[in-house]
């Protein structure tokens with residue numbers, strides 16, 4: 007697969023603060039890459055350097071195989087959509103959509119109709135002004151404006167974060183469909199891990215000035231490179247274990263390990279890897295202690311029976327099937343462990359995870 011965007015050794019400091027520290031990232035052409043990382047980790051800084059709004063201290067940026075070192079922002083063939091969309095308030099939707107186009111094309115109604123259709127907006131919106139649109143509609147117009155110039159790369163900086171949940175889902179669908187239909191290389195910055203995992207072909211995790219992991223969503227979720235990434239992209243639960251090479255023996259039974267490990271340790275798994283089974287026939291049983299109800303599903307704090315370890319765990323369960331607090335449940339462990347902390351550190355494992363070895 008060719009790279010739509012390639013960044014190598016990118017460095018940027020503001021005063022003494024090193025924000026990007028030799029960052030490498032390859033974004034496959036025609037696909038969407040989600041960039042995630044804690045607040046202040048440098049996501050917007052990276053986008054600004056790629057767009058040419060700011061200059062890196064070191065490193066290179068290439069877009070569609072063109073080195074960008076001497077290319078000014080307006081010649082980089084980039085579409086940029088921010089959280090607020092930043093439409094021109096004094097221009098109609100049509101005026102906004104065609105803003106970056108040559109004069110002659112600007113008056114061509116077909117371009118506007120085509121772009122509005124692409125982002126699932128009725129062509130009658132063309133004559134409205136931004137203040138006459140909802141937040142989600144404004145974001146779609148902002149994307150239509152960005153796509154109208156047929157850019158080599160679209161940068162989306164938290165474009166859905168100001169929208170409420172329902173509008174966000176609709177807008178997200180329209181925007182990703184438009185990007186897929188045009189085969190546009192896209193980098194999406196988001197604070198919403200679920201959004202990143204669901205929309206992206208590649209998820210890239212920014213931490214300490216570098217990309218610590220980039221890969222397909224399933225890989226980042228199931229095979230995180232370290233405990234901090236594991237905790238950042240989803241919930242975790244820990245189980246004490248004896249590590250016997252390719253397998254960990256836990257109170258809930260054996261579980262395969264991604265990498266061989268030996269001795270006493272703690273395995274990390276996702277809560278959905280602990281599955282409820284029939285209490286009568288289960289080999290391991292426990293009791294639901296507390297429920298964290300989340301609508302479509304919930305997290306269940308469990309206490310495993312004393313004779314099978316007496317450990318506390320968290321399981322995920324579909325909303326309809328959630329046990330009541332105090333209810334007895336059968337337990338079964340599925341899948342492969344995310345990794346192992348090769349020290350038995352008990353209940354505080356997740357908090358301590360970043361400080362411990364990982365295998």
Ligand SMILES: Nc1ncnc2c1ncn2[C@@H]1O[C@H](COP(=O)(O)OP(=O)(O)OP(=O)(O)O)[C@@H](O)[C@H]1O
Pocket residue numbers: 020025043044045046047048049050051052
């Ligand atoms: N122009 C600037 N001058 C000084 N410091 C800056 C400048 N721009 C960004 N920073 C600092 O660089 C760091 C990274 O900022 P950036 O906005 O890139 O992070 P982010 O990951 O996008 O954060 P968020 O998720 O909160 O939007 C922050 O500590 C920020 O204060």
